Amino acid sequence: KGRFSFEGHIPFPYYVFLNLTNEDANISYCIIDAGSATINAEYSSSAGLQLKNAASISKWNNELINGFLPGIGTIYARQNKVYEMLYQLSKNENSDDSVKNDSLQLALKQIKQKQYEYEVNYALKHSNSYVTYWMLINSLESDYSDWLDSVARKVSIINREANAVNLLKRYLKDNKKLEIQSIAPSLKIISLDGKSVLVDDFFYRRYTFVDFWFSYCTPCINQFDSLKKIYNELSSAQVSFISISVDQKADKE
Secondary structure, eight states: OOOOEEEEESSSOOOEEESSSOOOOOEEEEESSEEEEEEEEETHHHEEEEEEETBOOOOOHHIIIIIIIHHHHHHHHHHHHHHHHHHHHHOOTTTEEEEEHHHHHHHHHHHHHHHHHHHHHHHHHHHHHHHHHHHHHHTTTOOHHHHHHHHHHHHHGGGGGGHHHHHHHHHHHHHHHHTSSSSOOOOEEEETTTTEEEGGGTTSSEEEEEEEEOTOOOOHHTHHHHHHHHHHTTTSSSSEEEEEEEEOOHHHO
């Protein structure tokens, strides 16, 4: 009947992202207060996905919904539009519009710069906020840069909670290994035939292209055709291609 719930205990305010499908109307965001809680959710075609437990929704939630998300949402919308245009361009096998492709790639860089400026300004103005804290965590899930490290050291609210401090430190330490020009870490992965292998085993050519993706990432799926095209073009060159799914077990099932 469009209702479900989940429960548990969290040590400090946690950012929650729920997505029933890939449609925007079925996405809900919130920050849940520390402690034990049961969260009830309801979905309808008219109202979309809604969380009902007002008592468990953190005081930070109003800042998240009305302060941070509108601005970053506009930037993400522009980014997704450019990704879609790149995808459509890659599908046209008869097109070799390198000028348009370069223009779109430049647009992506400019949007990324806008995101950087928005997040830095937001963090500096709201250093005592769990919204800023989770913004940094989410950014560190896919990227590392000196600005993330420097801004993280200015987030004062986490000094009150050791678990929050340790989590952010772990993200900073792990993701620094993926910084540009760093030596690639040794990763143990499971191959399609179920065998455990090291990514290092594929580093026998001059260059190695490593792609991380997951099943709910639309841009990830959209780029597969382009990767196949590039692979075919470079199959005789000294380039290895590795695509690694980061789906959890529950996603695979």
